[in-house]
Amino acid sequence: MQNADAINPGSMQPPKTNYLTNGFTVKSWLLTKDHKRIAIMYLISVSAFFLMGGVYAAAIRLELLTPASDLFQTETYNKAFTQHGILMIFFFLIPSIPAILGNFLLPLMIGAKDLALPRVNLLSLYIYWVGGALTLWALMQGGVDTGWTFYTPYSTTFSNSYVMAVGLGIFINGFSSILTGLNFIVTIHTMRAPGMTWFRLPLFVWAHYATSLVMILGTPVVAITILLLAVERFAQVGIFDPAIGGDPILFQHLFWFYSHPAVYIMILPGMGVISELISNFARKKIFGYEFIAFSSIAIAVFGFLVWGHHMFVSGQSIYAGLVFSFLTMVVAVPSAIKVFNWTATLYKGSISYDTPMLYAIGFLGLFLIGGLTGLFLGSVGLTVHLTDTYFVVAHFHYVMVGGQVIAYLGGIHYWWPKMTGRMYSEFWGKISAMLVFVGFNLTFFPQFILGYQGMPRRYASYPEEFQVLNVFSTAGASVLGVGLLMPVVYLTQSLISGPRAADNPWMHPGLEWRTSSPPPTENFDQMPVVTWEAYEFGEESGLDLDEARRRDAVTVA
Amino acid sequence: MTTHADTHDHHHEPGLQHQFEDMKQQEESVSIGMWMFLVQEIMFFGGLFTAYLVFRSRYPMAFAEASNHLNAFWGGLNTLVLIVSSLTMALAVYYAQKGKRMMQVYMILFTMFFGSVFLGVKVIEYKDKYDNGLIPVAGWNKRATAAEIAVNNTLVLPWEIRADAAAAGGKDEKPYINPTGEFQWRWGHELVKYAEEKGFLTADEKVHYYSNGQFDPFKFQERVRMFYFIYFVMTGLHALHMIVGLGLMAWLLWKAWLGTFSAAYFAPVEMSGLYWHFVDIVWIFLFPLLYLLGRHFLH
Amino acid sequence: MSDNHSEHAHIGLPGYTAVFLILVVGTWLTYVVSFWDLDSVFPGANTLLALAIAFTKMTFVMLYFMHVRWSPRLIWLSAIASFFWLAIMFAFTMQDYLTRDVGNFAG
Numbered sequence: 001m002q003n004a005d006a007i008n009p010g011s012m013q014p015p016k017t018n019y020l021t022n023g024f025t026v027k028s029w030l031l032t033k034d035h036k037r038i039a040i041m042y043l044i045s046v047s048a049f050f051l052m053g054g055v056y057a058a059a060i061r062l063e064l065l066t067p068a069s070d071l072f073q074t075e076t077y078n079k080a081f082t083q084h085g086i087l088m089i090f091f092f093l094i095p096s097i098p099a100i101l102g103n104f105l106l107p108l109m110i111g112a113k114d115l116a117l118p119r120v121n122l123l124s125l126y127i128y129w130v131g132g133a134l135t136l137w138a139l140m141q142g143g144v145d146t147g148w149t150f151y152t153p154y155s156t157t158f159s160n161s162y163v164m165a166v167g168l169g170i171f172i173n174g175f176s177s178i179l180t181g182l183n184f185i186v187t188i189h190t191m192r193a194p195g196m197t198w199f200r201l202p203l204f205v206w207a208h209y210a211t212s213l214v215m216i217l218g219t220p221v222v223a224i225t226i227l228l229l230a231v232e233r234f235a236q237v238g239i240f241d242p243a244i245g246g247d248p249i250l251f252q253h254l255f256w257f258y259s260h261p262a263v264y265i266m267i268l269p270g271m272g273v274i275s276e277l278i279s280n281f282a283r284k285k286i287f288g289y290e291f292i293a294f295s296s297i298a299i300a301v302f303g304f305l306v307w308g309h310h311m312f313v314s315g316q317s318i319y320a321g322l323v324f325s326f327l328t329m330v331v332a333v334p335s336a337i338k339v340f341n342w343t344a345t346l347y348k349g350s351i352s353y354d355t356p357m358l359y360a361i362g363f364l365g366l367f368l369i370g371g372l373t374g375l376f377l378g379s380v381g382l383t384v385h386l387t388d389t390y391f392v393v394a395h396f397h398y399v400m401v402g403g404q405v406i407a408y409l410g411g412i413h414y415w416w417p418k419m420t421g422r423m424y425s426e427f428w429g430k431i432s433a434m435l436v437f438v439g440f441n442l443t444f445f446p447q448f449i450l451g452y453q454g455m456p457r458r459y460a461s462y463p464e465e466f467q468v469l470n471v472f473s474t475a476g477a478s479v480l481g482v483g484l485l486m487p488v489v490y491l492t493q494s495l496i497s498g499p500r501a502a503d504n505p506w507m508h509p510g511l512e513w514r515t516s517s518p519p520p521t522e523n524f525d526q527m528p529v530v531t532w533e534a535y536e537f538g539e540e541s542g543l544d545l546d547e548a549r550r551r552d553a554v555t556v557a
Numbered sequence: 558m559t560t561h562a563d564t565h566d567h568h569h570e571p572g573l574q575h576q577f578e579d580m581k582q583q584e585e586s587v588s589i590g591m592w593m594f595l596v597q598e599i600m601f602f603g604g605l606f607t608a609y610l611v612f613r614s615r616y617p618m619a620f621a622e623a624s625n626h627l628n629a630f631w632g633g634l635n636t637l638v639l640i641v642s643s644l645t646m647a648l649a650v651y652y653a654q655k656g657k658r659m660m661q662v663y664m665i666l667f668t669m670f671f672g673s674v675f676l677g678v679k680v681i682e683y684k685d686k687y688d689n690g691l692i693p694v695a696g697w698n699k700r701a702t703a704a705e706i707a708v709n710n711t712l713v714l715p716w717e718i719r720a721d722a723a724a725a726g727g728k729d730e731k732p733y734i735n736p737t738g739e740f741q742w743r744w745g746h747e748l749v750k751y752a753e754e755k756g757f758l759t760a761d762e763k764v765h766y767y768s769n770g771q772f773d774p775f776k777f778q779e780r781v782r783m784f785y786f787i788y789f790v791m792t793g794l795h796a797l798h799m800i801v802g803l804g805l806m807a808w809l810l811w812k813a814w815l816g817t818f819s820a821a822y823f824a825p826v827e828m829s830g831l832y833w834h835f836v837d838i839v840w841i842f843l844f845p846l847l848y849l850l851g852r853h854f855l856h
Numbered sequence: 857m858s859d860n861h862s863e864h865a866h867i868g869l870p871g872y873t874a875v876f877l878i879l880v881v882g883t884w885l886t887y888v889v890s891f892w893d894l895d896s897v898f899p900g901a902n903t904l905l906a907l908a909i910a911f912t913k914m915t916f917v918m919l920y921f922m923h924v925r926w927s928p929r930l931i932w933l934s935a936i937a938s939f940f941w942l943a944i945m946f947a948f949t950m951q952d953y954l955t956r957d958v959g960n961f962a963g
Contacts, residue, residue: 114576116586182593189930190586191576217941220597224604228790235694237740237786239608244779245765250611253949254604304944308952319955320948527578588927592934599938600945607945611953629887636883644876647921651866757899827923834921841913844883845906849890853902 018421018518033118034521038125039104040419045125046100047488049091049132054481056084061443061477064470069460077460078145079161085148090170091132093404094262097269098215099128099180101411102208104419106184108512108519109202111193111528116186124179131173138165147458149259152240152251156232164233167226174223177265181215184208193511195530202510202534203292207272210296214261214268214303222258225251249315256307264303266400267367268296270407271338274363277410278342280508281357282349283545285535288341295334302331312383321380328378335371339364352545354506355429359410362437366402370395373448388458391451394444402440409436409487416491417501421518424494428486435483442476507543509536572822584824591828595835598798602839605791609846612783616765618748618758619780621851626691626744627788628682632848635678636840642671643837650830653813653823661813661826668833669806672799679796686785690733690741693786698738706734740785742778748854749777788847795843798836805829867920875920882913 019036022028029037059080063071072080103121107114115121138144144166146155155163188201188209229251232238239246279286286292308316308324316324342364351357373395376382386392417423446469451457455466462470504513509532515524537543577583613620649664685691690698731743749766752758766777809829812818818826867875886909894901919925924935 112576116576117590118574118576120590178597182590182597185593186586186590189589190582216593216597217600217938220601221604221945224601228604228608231790235697237693237695237782239612239783239786245612245616245776245783247611247615249952250608250949253952254607257604257945257949304941305948308948316952317955317958319958320952323948323951522575585928589930589934592931596934596938600941603942603945606942607949610946611949614950614953629890633883633887637880640876640879640883643879643917643921644872647872648869651869651872654866831922834917838914838917841917842907842910845886845890845910849886849906850903852890853893853895855891 016516017520018516019521020421020518022521031122033114033122035103035107035115035118035121036419036519036521038121039100041125042095042099042103042128045129045132046092046096049087050096052136053084053087053092054484056080056087058477058481060084061474063460064462065474067462067464067467067470072460074460075145078147078458079143081458082144082147083139086135086144086166086170088400089148089262089266090173091128091135093266093400094177095128095180096408097273097404097411098177098184098208098211098265099124101204101273101408101415102184102211102269103180105415105512106187106205106208107191108418108515108523109205109510110188110191110196111511111524111530112187112191113522113524115183116191117183120179120183124176124183127179128173128176131169131171131176133169134172135166135169138162138169141165149255150226150229150251151255152229152232152248153242156229156238156240157236157243164230167230167233171223171226171230174219174226177215178219178223181212181219184212185216188212193528193530196511197530199290199293200530200532200534201293202272203275203286203289203296204269204272206293207268207275207296210300211265211268211272213297213300214265217304218258218261218265221254222262225254225258228254249311252311252314253307256310257304260307260310261300261303263396263399264299266404268299270363270404270411271296273407273411273414274342274360275338276508276510277356277360277414278345279535279537280414280506281354281360282346282351283537284345284349285533285537286341287344287347288337289534291337292341295337298334299331302327302334306331306378309378309380309383312380313387325378325380329375332371332375332378335367339368339371353430355424355426355433356410356414358430358433358437359406359413362433363403363406363410366398366406366437366440370398370400370402373398386451388456389451390447390455390457393457394447394451397444397447402444406436406440409433412487412491414506415512416494417505418512418517418519420495420498421501422494422498423501423505424487424498425490428490432483432486432490435479435486437483439476439479439481439483443473443480444476446470446472446476502548505548507537507545507548509543510534572824580821587824587828591831595831598835602791602794605787605794606842606846609787609791612787613846613850616762616780616783617851618746618752618762619766619777620784621854622744622746622748623742623781623784623788624847624849624851625748625855627848628685629848629852631678631682632844635675636844638671638675638678639837639840642668642675643834645671646830646833649809649813650823650827653818653826654820656819658813658816661818662810665806665810665813669803669810672803672806676796676799676803679792686789688733690735690739690743691785693740693782693789695740696738698735698740699733700738701733701735703736706736740778740782742774742781746772746774746777748851751854791843791847795836795839798839802829802833802836805832866923866926871920875916878916879913882909882916885909 019034022034023032029041032038059072060077063069063077063080069077103115106112139162141162144159144161144163146159146161146163150163150167188205192201228238229240232240237244240248240251242248275286275292305327306324308320309328312321312325353361373391377386377392377395413424413429450466450469450473453466455462501517503515503517505517506513511528511530512519514528573580573583577586645664645667649661649668652660652664687697688699692698733743735741746766749758749772752762765780767773768776806829809826812825866872886906889905889909890902892902894905918935924931
């Protein structure tokens with residue numbers, strides 16, 4: 001075990017070249033093979049898409065402030081929710097944690113100089129840009145109004161919008177995610193530092209391994225599905241067209257074969273982040289390491305067996321509905337295992353409520369609600385009442401925003417000092433975390449009630465009796481919007497005038513904290529050798545967070 | 558990024574990239590990466606095979622009828638051609654491992670030659686479909702000229718099955734009357750009759766071929782069209798993979814000519830080989846599934 | 857570096873030729889048997905036989921041409937996993953299509 005100085009030597013050394021100062025030209029960024037620079041470029045691009053998706057969300061909530069469809073034409077509304085979904089799912093939720101945090105941290109966490117295939121990594125970024133540009137072009141031409149699910153035959157035959165261009169954008173973008181997953185799997189297998197055994201890996205890495213499995217096994221299926229859709233739309237003949245004996249339900253099968261596991265592509269990395277945050281801010285070895293690790297893998301595998309629960313009322317056979325319903329209950333088990341283990345980690349922990357921890361605690365509550373309402377929707381009987389209502393909307397926003405986005409924000413705050421070498425304002429960080437939590441609940445909890453009362457999704461207008469709750473929801477959305485925009489301000493400000501971060505501000509034993517902040521291009525000055533288990537906190541390891549804070553306070557003063 | 562320009566700083570180990578410690582780690586990484594890529598390729602084609610499975614099981618007779626019209630000779634020949642190319646590809650890897658430069662070059666050339674033959678045969682087959690109105694997209698088939706139509710047009714409606722065709726040397730087809738390049742099926746529906754006589758035409762299938770209890774040639778033609786759609790998408794994507802493979806081979810040929818590969822460094826040949834064999838395997842399944850199933854009804 | 861290069865795993869020229877011949881015979885066989893009417897054995901026997909031959913051919917290509925036989929366990933695992941996931945896709949899609957009439961009390 002290394003002593004405190006070995007873990008945190010940065011404060012005594014003169015500044016040296018790090019990955020940010022190693023070349024300042026545009027070329028040195030665009031042609032880089034450094035996973036950290038690629039992660040930063042992903043951060044900027046993904047944030048841009050998040051902002052655009054957010055604008056659509058704001059437009060939708062504004063329209064729903066009043067019962068009549070007064071802000072937009074209904075056709076425009078259809079496009080707004082479709083584009084909100086497409087931008088958020090394919091260009092924000094799926095790449096966010098893996099391509100930004102995963103890209104940045106995976107090699108650092110396992111003690112490698114880079115990902116195993118750096119050129120493939122850069123290629124995946126370019127593919128993301130090309131897919132994104134094509135999609136944005138299509139949106140500017142007039143957009144698409146099919147819903148993000150592209151259900152046939154509306155999308156193939158009847159829709160008069162840019163289905164083909166958007167579809168191809170998503171098709172191209174899919175390969176970005178496949179290549180990222182491929183790279184992670186290879187890296188985790190071959191690039192671990194000496195002594196970094198599988199069960200010493202941070203759970204963040206396990207979660208990314210499971211995510212990568214889903215990316216590789218699932219994404220190609222949606223790629224071929226969307227390709228078939230584009231071909232069908234172009235040639236006006238195809239296998240999804242009921243007029244010539246094709247089958248629209250086959251489209252749903254193939255689509256959800258990927259798009260249900262894609263939910264796990266979005267949430268699994270978030271769970272990895274939460275495992276790191278909870279154990280760090282409870283100053284405690286994570287409870288049930290192996291269970292959390294294998295539950296990630298179990299989610300990745302069982303996640304492929306439940307896609308039919310999106311199709312309970314589509315015309316799928318009753319028998320298949322029963323099987324999918326049962327398996328949906330089964331896939332809840334590994335998620336529950338994780339929640340239990342996180343809670344058990346908190347038990348008798350020495351908890352401190354820093355900004356990332358506020359997000360992590362928010363995640364626990366919101367993901368619990370999101371997951372449990374998922375069980376309502378997975379029961380084949382209740383679903384008949386709830387399908388295509390706001391209950392579904394509320395459910396998946398609780399998982400996707402309450403789960404994934406909050407984990408992502410927690411992760412960004414937690415690793416911000418490592419990524420940029422600067423500390424953000426803790427005060428504004430806490431305010432923003434609380435605004436996000438309150439705003440989120442105010443936005444989406446009323447939607448559970450609305451959905452249960454029968455308000456259907458995807459309509460621009462609604463009966464008057466739903467207005468009160470919709471006003472709550474829109475009010476909450478504005479709070480949420482403010483909470484989400486604040487980090488843009490104070491994180492940017494931290495880059496300019498934030499205090500320099502120590503190499504290990506959170507006193508975490510992980511490898512990513514044993515290099516300087518920001519790390520040098522080759523990550524470590526010499527190849528690290530791992531002799532400790534994951535999450536070994538404790539004062540004897542020189543990782544006393546309180547002591548470090550007192551020291552920092554002295555330094556700042 | 559000067560630190561990344563020097564991928565050849567370990568001059569005693571050609572091709573070792575900076576992020577790896579040694580060649581073994583690099584080879585392992587590249588090989589796992591290639592296999593992961595193949596896994597995603599398998600799933601990519603898997604979506605198509607699922608579609609095939611669903612529709613073959615739903616319209617077995619229409620698919621058998623359509624499949625029997627494909628030319629199994631060309632399909633079989635192409636299978637053999639691809640197998641030969643797989644052999645030469647395997648030998649290219651073998652000679653790269655042995656460091657024999659010219660033998661590598663010959664083997665890669667052979668592989669490219671057979672790959673091109675495969676694509677050439679595909680062109681012949683596609684041309685035949687084009688000439689016979691079997692491309693499922695409306696307007697993409699050969700448009701019969703007015704003169705041809707005048708010769709052929711003996712007021713036989715396209716869906717009327719010629720009763721005496723079998724007598725005329727087994728060439729059971731109707732004349733090509735197709736001024737607008739539509740998809741059309743001119744080879745009857747013997748199998749549906751056969752299945753009905755034998756009693757294994759399911760009620761479900763009947764729904765898809767019959768209108769008001771009568772066989773409906775239009776409906777049947779649309780089911781056949783489904784087969785040809787799947788046929789073109791599957792073989793088309795496969796051919797696209799062949800073209801990508803040929804591009805890879807051209808690059809390998811250049812590298813091999815320069816003498817890049819040796820017993821110590823031959824990963825690019827081996828990885829391209831994996832890809833080539835994968836494309837071969839896809840065809841190994843496509844050939845029986847598209848060309849052969851249902852042929853036993855022909856006796 | 858070259859300690860593992862001196863003996864590359866492969867089966868040599870005779871071996872490759874043998875595998876090639878097996879593949880040719882397999883192609884010939886699958887062509888010939890496709891004309892036999894095996895429906896008398898059980899319906900779908902032709903399909904099963906054709907797929908069995910295709911699987912055999914694929915196995916030879918993978919084991920020898922793609923050197924899987926000498927590859928680490930992870931390669932075996934990824935090959936098997938991809939077929940397992942294909943099986944999931946086929947089976948769970950078909951369980952819908954093949955049971956459309958089950959439990960349907962309306963008709």
